Amino acid sequence: MTPRGPVIRAAGCVLWRRSPAGGGLEVAxxxxxxxxxxxxPKGKLEPGEKAREAAVREVLEETGMTCALGPELPTARYEVDGRPKEVRYWSAEATGGAFTRNREVDELLWLPPAAARSRLTYEKDKSLLGRFLATHPLA
Structure with missing residues (x-):
């Protein structure tokens, strides 16, 4: 099947923080x-925007959190309405901020890795979380 348009470019993060309860990490x-x-958290690149910039912007817009990007994670590739989509991901540590409901996101949960994996809807997100955990020293 021939794609119905140019590749949709997007970027996002596996956003994490050190658990306030100690010992390990939590994932947003x-x-x-x-x-x-x-x-x-992820979203489309704006015209002229670099993927790293978009990842940080999308985290802030969707979660209210500032973050420090870490290593790049595997890129997700799939189709949306017959168009190819490519989402570049990074590991990102939350550095501050607070969540407020917005037009796109109505809830944010900080969960231990196993609970986050269970909560995620899509297998591609679960797989990405697994890749993140396989390389993260606190996991």
């Missing part, structure tokens, strides 16, 4: 009201 999962799903 977001609920997108429009799609009724639980996913990782």
């Amino acid at each position: 999962v977001i609920h997108r009201r429009k799609h009724g799903d639980w996913s990782l």
